[in-house]
Amino acid sequence: MPVVKANLKDSIARLVLPLLLLATPACEKPEIAEESGSAPFPDTPLTPTFPIERAITDLQGRELKVSIVGKTGDDIFFTRQVDGKNFRLAISRLSPSDREFVRQLPSLAPPSGLKIEGETDQNASSEQPRYVSIRNERIKELEDEKNRLYEETDLTTNMIKVRTNRSEIERIDKEISELKADIQSYLRNNP
Secondary structure, eight states, rough: HHHHHHHHHHHHHHHHHHHHHHHHHGGOHHHHHHHTTTTTSOOOOOOOSEEEEEEEBBOOEEEEEEEEEEETTTTEEEEEETTTTTEEGGGGGGGGHHHHHTTTSHHHSTTTOOOOOTTOOOOOOOSHHHHHHHHHHHHHHHHHHHHHHHHHHHOOOOHHHHHHHHHHHHHHHHHHHHHHHHHHHHHHHHH
């Protein structure tokens, strides 16, 4: 009798297993879904379109409602919703969650003709007096150093390093302000 039971189980398994496999819809080949034109997942991920309305937060926890209008390299370009002024901001100065969000955005140059607050026209910079261009170059160097310090501060847990970097950032901000004041004074006195 045990041989009959084993043969009966084998026979049932041979009949039922192929039927189960044929009846399972999940076993369709991926080509079938693609051929029908209704693939369940697109080949490329959905990307947001600019402008993107968002409240961004900087490393100091200050929140600002903006419309992001572009992203290039390590900078984002946005319009402040409160007054409609346009700005450029280093991604490294954003909070970690906003930095991650922005890094996932596609690169897109800001609209042509977008006037950025605090920046001069690139064509005008070649016509600037040497006094002004030297100070503008120094401001750019200081801004780069400040961005590096912000990023370094964000990545460390050493509170002494954090305080040292914040102190250095304050010093850099003061020097930048002095340089900008020097440029303004020069331009007023030398039209």
